Each structure stands twice: as structure tokens, then as C-alpha cells.
Amino acid sequence: MTALLSIQQLSLGFSKRKILNQLELNLQAGEVVSVLGSNGAGKSTLLKSILGLHDTAEQTGNILIAGIDIAQDRQRALSHLAYVPEQPAVYGHLSAIANIRYFLSLANIGEEKDINSCLTMAGLPETAWHRPCSEYSKGMKQKVMLAFALAKQATLLLLDEPNSGLDPQATEDLNQLIVQCKESGMGVLVVTHDVLSAIGFSDRLLMLTNGQLQPVMLDQSALTLDSLKKLYQGQA
Numbered sequence: 703m704t705a706l707l708s709i710q711q712l713s714l715g716f717s718k719r720k721i722l723n724q725l726e727l728n729l730q731a732g733e734v735v736s737v738l739g740s741n742g743a744g745k746s747t748l749l750k751s752i753l754g755l756h757d758t759a760e761q762t763g764n765i766l767i768a769g770i771d772i773a774q775d776r777q778r779a780l781s782h783l784a785y786v787p788e789q790p791a792v793y794g795h796l797s798a799i800a801n802i803r804y805f806l807s808l809a810n811i812g813e814e815k816d817i818n819s820c821l822t823m824a825g826l827p828e829t830a831w832h833r834p835c836s837e838y839s840k841g842m843k844q845k846v847m848l849a850f851a852l853a854k855q856a857t858l859l860l861l862d863e864p865n866s867g868l869d870p871q872a873t874e875d876l877n878q879l880i881v882q883c884k885e886s887g888m889g890v891l892v893v894t895h896d897v898l899s900a901i902g903f904s905d906r907l908l909m910l911t912n913g914q915l916q917p918v919m920l921d922q923s924a925l926t927l928d929s930l931k932k933l934y935q936g937q938a
């Protein structure tokens with residue numbers, strides 16, 4: 703089976719400082735993988751690599767999305783992917799529906815999927831659909847971007863710190879949506895500091911350390927701040 707995301711020997715540095723070092727990752731359809739790591743470990747740098755945002759001269763290795771090498775055909779590779787950044791980027795003067803229509807047109811996608819049903823699935827209240835997004839909370843903007851991912855029929859979803867700034871109810875709603883995406887056959891890669899949520903929705907937890915991804919097993923019932931500190935410091 704072709705992996706939805708396959709990263710082979712990815713290395714990247716800034717000013718001769720190595721951030722990613724021969725990093726390997728495979729993610730299958732219907733799988734949620736969460737990447738943990740200390741501040742500055744390189745998690746956002748990894749996401750930017752997957753999005754093809756780094757100068758290729760700075761980077762070595764291969765990244766394939768649905769079997770397509772982003773260095774060869776970035777546009778076609780990215781057509782399979784949806785990305786929700788930590789600060790969701792929507793146009794404030796447009797409504798949720800208008801934003802999604804606009805993003806779909808930018809991606810050259812017709813409205814094959816019903817936007818209303820995507821907004822419903824993403825959990826945005828119907829009363830907000832036609833209001834300008836400048837009036838939305840962060841959680842609501844995030845739901846617009848997730849509804850876009852569903853409307854685009856992306857098979858691979860990248861989420862950068864999806865729970866930061868969300869209250870417990872909004873966190874639970876988002877966690878459930880991640881599980882729904884997985885159950886519908888999407889692959890989801892999450893970068894997060896919310897270890898508790900990640901244990902709940904992930905099939906695999908990986909720790910980014912010294913530029914590489916290492917599997918970690920965490921027992922939710924034994925989780926303490928001290929045990930987490932040790933794990934992040936590589937002492938667990």
C-alpha cells in the first residue's frame with residue numbers, strides 16, 4: 703500500500719545548525735500520528751518541509767504525498783493535502799462560506815462537495831456561516847479551515863498546534879473531529895504540545911529529538927508534569 707505521506711532521509715539546517723537529521727516518517731490512510739517535541743525541536747520546520755516551503759538548497763531527502771514527490775510536482779502533491787496552521791488564516795471580511803468558496807477556486811476545485819455539510823461536520827454553528835470571519839473566535843476560524851479541508855476532499859491533513867488556545871469543550875470537539883477524519887479514511891499528522899489530547903486521538907506518538915522521530919509509548923494514567931519533563935529531556 704502506498705503511504706499517504708512518506709518522508710525519506712530528510713535533513714535540513716539553518717546557518718549550518720542541523721534541525722532535521724535523516725528524518726524518516728510513513729503515514730497511512732486512516733492513521734493519526736502526533737509529533738511531540740520541545741520548543742525549537744523542529745516540529746514547525748518539519749511541517750514547512752512537507753508543504754514545500756523551504757528553499758530546496760537548504761534541504762536534502764525526499765517527501766512524497768500520495769506517492770507524488772513534492773520536489774517534482776508540488777502543486778499536484780499539495781492537491782491531496784490540507785493544512786491548518788496554529789493561527790488559522792481566513793479572510794476577515796468574508797463569511798465562512800465565501801472563504802471556503804474562494805479557497806476552493808484558488809485550488810481550482812469546483813464545489814463538488816456541499817459546503818454546508820462540511821461546515822456542519824466541522825461543527826461551526828449555522829448562525830455564523832454568513833457572518834464575516836473577523837467576528838469569529840480562533841476555534842471558529844479553525845473550523846472554517848477544517849471545513850475547507852473536507853470540501854477539498856483532502857486525503858492528508860496537517861494540523862499545527864490545533865488545541866492551543868481552545869477551551870476544554872472546543873478541545874474535545876476538535877479531538878472528536880480528528881477521529882472522524884481518521885474514520886473517514888484520511889491520514890492526519892498533528893504537531894502538538896497537548897499530550898493528553900494526543901494520547902486520546904493518535905494511533906502513534908512520535909518525539910522529535912535530535913532531528914529524528916522516535917516512537918514513544920505513554921500511559922495516560924501515569925502522566926505527570928515531572929514524567930513528561932523527563933520524556934522531553936530524553937531521560938524517560
Ligand SMILES: Nc1ncnc2c1ncn2[C@@H]1O[C@H](COP(=O)(O)OP(=O)(O)OP(=O)(O)O)[C@@H](O)[C@H]1O
Nearest residue numbers: 716717721739740741742743744745746747748895
Ligand atoms: N527561517 C529560519 N531561519 C533560521 N532559523 C530558523 C528558521 N525557522 C526556524 N528556525 C530555527 O529552527 C529551530 C526549530 O524551529 P521550529 O519552529 O521548527 O521549532 P518547533 O519545534 O516548532 O518549536 P515550538 O514548539 O516552539 O513551536 C529553532 O531553533 C528556530 O529558531
